[in-house]
Amino acid sequence: MKVEKFKPYDGEKVKGFFSVRTKDGFLIAGFKLITTEKGTFIGFPSKQAGAKYLQTVYGTKKSKEQLLVLALAEQAKQRENADNGAPAALWQAPVDEETKFGQEY
Structure with a gap:
């Protein structure tokens, strides 16, 4: 899976909105990156x-943990x-390729 169309947002809890492209080509929109006093997690559509x-x-x-890393x-x-810096653009997320999104079902 791949995160696409990430739009940063500077809300009190919501820090961004994004879509997910599955390996099968489906695009699922409506995900949120949320940070609270309990931690950071993904809000699903x-x-x-x-x-x-x-x-x-x-x-x-x-799959939720993998999506959070991405x-x-x-x-x-x-x-x-x-910030005009390039190092983060070269960083690769440590994702286990053996597990595909939704494979467990």
Whole structure:
């Protein structure tokens, strides 16, 4: 999987929005990079249902961890590019190629 269209956002908790391209070519939009006092995590796409929001895309713990690493790498790359630095653009995220997104299902 690959993070695409990462858009940094300087909200209180939301730090960016992005889409994910699967190895099969599907583009899934609506992911959020969120930072709280409990840590940083990925907010998966959801839709509003009354007063609540229901998650519309699911992943295993391992795929969520991989996605977090990819999103943080993309965020770092964009920060470096904004500062006109190149090192982050050369950094490769440590992702296990054996596990494909959704493979566990």
